[in-house]
Amino acid sequence: MHSKAISRLLTAFALAYLAFLYIPVLLLPLFSFNDNIYITFPLKGFTLKWYEAMVAAQPLIDSLVASVQVGFAVSVVSTVIGMLAAMGLTRYQFPGKGLITSTIMLPLVIPYIILGISLLSLARQVLDIDLSLWTIVAAHVLVCVPLSMLVLIARMEGFDKSLEEASLDLGEGAWRTFWRVTFPLAVPGIVSSFLLCFSTSFDEFVLAFFLSGNQPTLPIYMYSLLRFPAKVAGALALASCILMGSIILIVFAEWYRRRGIQSQQEGLI
Amino acid sequence: MSDVMISIQDVTKAFGPVRAVDRVSFEIERGEFFSLLGPSGCGKTTLLRMLAGFEIPTGGEIYIDGLPMSAVAPNHRPTNMVFQSYAIFPHLNVRDNIGYGLARLKLPKAELNATIDRALDLIKLSGYGDRMASQLSGGQRQRVALARALVCRPKVLLLDEPLGALDKKLREEMQLELRQIQREVGITFVFVTHDQEEALTMSDRIAVMSKGQVLQIDSAAALYEQPNCREVAEFIGTMNVFEGRLLGVQGGIARVDAGPAGELLAPVNGAENLAPGALVSVAVRPEKLEIAASRPANGNAITGRRLAEAYLGDRSHYYVGAEGISKPIAAAAQNRRRALTADAPGETVWVHWPVEAGVLLER
Amino acid sequence: MAATGAIDSGGRPGASGWDSLRRFWRRRPGLRALVLLSPALIILLVMMVAPLLLTVALSFATQNGFQIDRTPTLANYAMLFSPEGNLYRILIVKSLWVSFTATVAVVVLAYPMAYYLAFRVHRRKLLWIILITVPFWTSYLLRVFAWKVILGFNGAINSGLIWTGVIDKPLEFLLYNPTAVTITLAHAWAAYAILPIYVSLEKIDRSLLEAATDLGDGPLRRFLRITLPLSLPGTIAATLLVFIPTVGDYLTPSLVGGTSGIMVGNSIATLYGKANNGPMGAALSIAMMLAITLVVCAFLVLIGPKRLRRQAG
Numbered sequence: 001m002h003s004k005a006i007s008r009l010l011t012a013f014a015l016a017y018l019a020f021l022y023i024p025v026l027l028l029p030l031f032s033f034n035d036n037i038y039i040t041f042p043l044k045g046f047t048l049k050w051y052e053a054m055v056a057a058q059p060l061i062d063s064l065v066a067s068v069q070v071g072f073a074v075s076v077v078s079t080v081i082g083m084l085a086a087m088g089l090t091r092y093q094f095p096g097k098g099l100i101t102s103t104i105m106l107p108l109v110i111p112y113i114i115l116g117i118s119l120l121s122l123a124r125q126v127l128d129i130d131l132s133l134w135t136i137v138a139a140h141v142l143v144c145v146p147l148s149m150l151v152l153i154a155r156m157e158g159f160d161k162s163l164e165e166a167s168l169d170l171g172e173g174a175w176r177t178f179w180r181v182t183f184p185l186a187v188p189g190i191v192s193s194f195l196l197c198f199s200t201s202f203d204e205f206v207l208a209f210f211l212s213g214n215q216p217t218l219p220i221y222m223y224s225l226l227r228f229p230a231k232v233a234g235a236l237a238l239a240s241c242i243l244m245g246s247i248i249l250i251v252f253a254e255w256y257r258r259r260g261i262q263s264q265q266e267g268l269i
Numbered sequence: 270m271s272d273v274m275i276s277i278q279d280v281t282k283a284f285g286p287v288r289a290v291d292r293v294s295f296e297i298e299r300g301e302f303f304s305l306l307g308p309s310g311c312g313k314t315t316l317l318r319m320l321a322g323f324e325i326p327t328g329g330e331i332y333i334d335g336l337p338m339s340a341v342a343p344n345h346r347p348t349n350m351v352f353q354s355y356a357i358f359p360h361l362n363v364r365d366n367i368g369y370g371l372a373r374l375k376l377p378k379a380e381l382n383a384t385i386d387r388a389l390d391l392i393k394l395s396g397y398g399d400r401m402a403s404q405l406s407g408g409q410r411q412r413v414a415l416a417r418a419l420v421c422r423p424k425v426l427l428l429d430e431p432l433g434a435l436d437k438k439l440r441e442e443m444q445l446e447l448r449q450i451q452r453e454v455g456i457t458f459v460f461v462t463h464d465q466e467e468a469l470t471m472s473d474r475i476a477v478m479s480k481g482q483v484l485q486i487d488s489a490a491a492l493y494e495q496p497n498c499r500e501v502a503e504f505i506g507t508m509n510v511f512e513g514r515l516l517g518v519q520g521g522i523a524r525v526d527a528g529p530a531g532e533l534l535a536p537v538n539g540a541e542n543l544a545p546g547a548l549v550s551v552a553v554r555p556e557k558l559e560i561a562a563s564r565p566a567n568g569n570a571i572t573g574r575r576l577a578e579a580y581l582g583d584r585s586h587y588y589v590g591a592e593g594i595s596k597p598i599a600a601a602a603q604n605r606r607r608a609l610t611a612d613a614p615g616e617t618v619w620v621h622w623p624v625e626a627g628v629l630l631e632r
Numbered sequence: 633m634a635a636t637g638a639i640d641s642g643g644r645p646g647a648s649g650w651d652s653l654r655r656f657w658r659r660r661p662g663l664r665a666l667v668l669l670s671p672a673l674i675i676l677l678v679m680m681v682a683p684l685l686l687t688v689a690l691s692f693a694t695q696n697g698f699q700i701d702r703t704p705t706l707a708n709y710a711m712l713f714s715p716e717g718n719l720y721r722i723l724i725v726k727s728l729w730v731s732f733t734a735t736v737a738v739v740v741l742a743y744p745m746a747y748y749l750a751f752r753v754h755r756r757k758l759l760w761i762i763l764i765t766v767p768f769w770t771s772y773l774l775r776v777f778a779w780k781v782i783l784g785f786n787g788a789i790n791s792g793l794i795w796t797g798v799i800d801k802p803l804e805f806l807l808y809n810p811t812a813v814t815i816t817l818a819h820a821w822a823a824y825a826i827l828p829i830y831v832s833l834e835k836i837d838r839s840l841l842e843a844a845t846d847l848g849d850g851p852l853r854r855f856l857r858i859t860l861p862l863s864l865p866g867t868i869a870a871t872l873l874v875f876i877p878t879v880g881d882y883l884t885p886s887l888v889g890g891t892s893g894i895m896v897g898n899s900i901a902t903l904y905g906k907a908n909n910g911p912m913g914a915a916l917s918i919a920m921m922l923a924i925t926l927v928v929c930a931f932l933v934l935i936g937p938k939r940l941r942r943q944a945g
Contacts, residue, residue: 010752011752013744014749017745018763021819022767024782025767025774027778027782031788038786039788040786040790042791080671081675084668085669085672087668088667088668088669089665092664092668094665104676107680109876110680110684111877111879111920113880113881113901114880114900114921115683117913117914118917119683121914122682138679142675142676145672163358165321165343165350166352167358167369169348171370172369185360202771203772205883223773232780239774242771243770250765250769339655340651342654
């Protein structure tokens with residue numbers, strides 16, 4: 001049948017597409033166990049020496065720690081700001097709501113190179129502040145707040161507004177209502193926002209590159225390795241670890257998110 | 270202690286150019302079961318939310334137990350609300366839901382538990398304390414919402430169409446239960462509904478609203494038997510309306526030239542000060558009508574031909590089409606004896622009623 | 633009904649000063665919303681609006697040795713339009729072209745995948761969605777890195793082809809040129825395109841498709857007349873989502889582009905850095921953003937009237 005042939009073609013395409021998505025990236029772990037300083041076929045032999053070197057490399061460890069610190073700070077700040085903004089946008093009606101929402105989303109469409117360089121000018125020439133991890137945090141917060149807000153708006157619109165009114169009606173003030181009702185119900189969104197902001201910040205290169213001081217973040221460190229063919233092999237082990245780590249994190253995050261949606265559907269959120 | 274619990278004075282709520290509530294004034298008495306009745310969009314829910322504090326009047330003032338409420342936030346008002354969606358907290362179990370409003374009072378544990386147990390008894394859900402909201406049926410959630418509000422001992426309980434989502438039988442049970450609970454607890458209830466049967470069953474007094482204004486406030490019987498305007502008359506129950514012109518008033522009885530319906534008489538109660546020639550209607554309820562083969566001596570009568578008949582089990586509706594009158598006249602009668610046979614349609618009959626059974630309304 | 637008594641049911645004395653303040657606060661929900669939104673808006677103002685304004689201002693200055701001459705002038709922009717600025721113009725056009733090709737490749741390949749996921753996958757949809765999303769989440773840097781590894785002179789493709797005897801000498805044209813950049817971009821941004829297209833396909837009311845079939849359409853006609861138009865919003869979103877960021881991409885050209893494959897982003901960075909001509913870099917930045925905006929507007933205009941025509945007929 002005509003449509004059966006199309007179906008088979010589509011399935012073949014889908015599988016080929018998945019292969020296209022994954023194979024290039026999976027080459028990295030493949031070669032990370034290869035006993036060869038050049039990344040080339042045929043494979044020479046199995047080795048863990050790249051991993052051993054990676055664990056011992058102090059600059060790598062430092063940059064990893066820096067990235068984690070930055071990521072954590074960015075997630076916390078962005079999620080808080082995003083949560084406040086989401087509450088403002090979902091719980092109130094006022095003119096210009098669409099405009100304000102679009103404006104807060106703007107950082108997502110400005111090319112990072114221009115943002116990075118503009119922020120650099122602002123920091124160095126106008127405000128005369130030193131570049132450091134904090135300048136990176138500030139820049140990342142700018143691009144993560146829209147993401148956090150998107151996630152949290154989706155979550156906040158999902159639950160019954162009269163729950164908060166009920167809490168007020170029963171005597172709780174705005175502050176306690178937030179902690180007793182809004183926050184517990186928003187938790188899945190908060191966790192998603194956290195993960196989203198953390199991974200965006202952790203992986204982000206351009207803004208970090210232009211706004212870093214003495215301490216590089218992990219992408220900056222990796223970039224420095226990649227510019228020199230001799231050092232590329234060493235970066236492989238690092239790349240593979242990051243890959244595996246993020247896959248585990250994502251699978252967990254998706255599973256957690258699906259659980260949230262399920263409870264939304266069977267409960268009365 | 271004054272008898273008046275809620276005083277609504279010239280209250281208006283405008284959303285842009287639209288007035289959801291338009292200069293409404295009335296009072297609700299202490300301990301009353303008071304209903305706000307009207308079609309969707311009439312302003313009843315907006316008015317209720319203004320009592321609760323979730324909407325702020327654009328004009329006028331609301332007093333609860335003598336105190337003005339305009340500066341008072343919802344969480345400080347002596348009111349509690351049962352929401353249309355019940356708003357049961359999904360992340361708390363039944364006990365915690367019921368005890369929610371008491372948490373900040375920091376009562377000793379024994380007392381708190383005793384209060385919650387009493388509440389569970391009142392709503393007949395003892396033993397359900399540990400269940401989560403998702404494990405309750407609609408009717409059970411509704412009762413938890415009620416208990417949660419009552420436990421805070423409000424002076425006024427506000428109910429926003431709480432029975433709308435329940436099926437017919439459950440709804441009728443809950444109507445009786447709510448009435449009983451209100452009598453036991455003695456709190457003033459303000460109940461919003463669009464279902465006139467519900468309002469008639471449960472309330473001491475009903476305010477019929479339309480397009481932001483209050484048309485009539487009265488007991489159920491008074492609203493039904495003596496509506497003060499056509500809108501109220503047609504909203505509550507069914508009403509046969511015959512339009513015409515006032516010919517004259519004598520001894521409290523008005524004579525109306527009702528065109529094709531002939532000359533009709535009706536007692537003048539609400540519609541005073543009408544001059545001859547004014548456009549009026551004579552309205553009469555279906556159950557007040559009788560059908561006879563020939564014109565009776567007294568009372569109003571209209572001739573016409575039998576149309577269809579609707580059998581509703583406990584009663585039947587008979588429809589008569591009269592010459593020149595567009596809408597069929599509806600007469601209702603209880604089926605006291607087994608009504609298996611119907612008189613033939615097409616037959617010419619007379620529909621009649623005693624003069625006192627009708628009511629005169631402005632057109 | 634006069635207000636008597638000093639104590640209301642909440643147990644608070646009703647002092648009129650506090651009351652009018654409270655009333656003011658309660659009457660203005662818009663004010664409360666603004667307070668909640670203020671941190672986000674402040675961040676936006678300080679971290680995005682201010683720097684961008686600074687850049688615009690800088691573009692009107694000129695570099696004078698180590699100093700920046702702040703007298704406003706259009707010299708930089710004039711340079712861009714003059715014969716000396718030819719290089720920059722070509723660079724912008726090249727970047728737009730590379731981006732465009734990569735975007736077309738990404739969207740054209742992603743559409744059938746999204747279609748498959750929306751219409752042909754019935755069980756284990758979650759698994760597929762995770763499989764599609766995972767690459768979206770892995771490091772962009774890693775994806776570019778992978779292609780550097782693959783396309784290199786001694787990289788995976790070359791060594792693989794030599795090893796299997798297909799060629800004798802390594803192919804030189806694989807890496808360090810615009811094509812390498814295009815291929816890498818097409819792969820790295822693939823995941824960004826699938827999700828918007830998938831979501832918009834998934835949202836299509838299946839009864840519309842049934843109605844079309846009922847009214848006589850075969851699968852192809854139904855696809856062209858119903859599915860494609862209804863999935864257009866998602867597809868357009870995907871196109872913009874890939875095109876706009878890739879024009880100014882810095883990372884990919886710098887790793888796999890070599891000298892011939894550099895794009896506007898690299899040039900801007902060089903101007904600010906090694907070439908020490910910040911004002912020129914600023915002007916180039918503004919020019920690039922204007923170019924992107926123009927192309928996007930032209931694209932939307934092109935799509936717009938077509939959609940209206942399709943909906944009418």
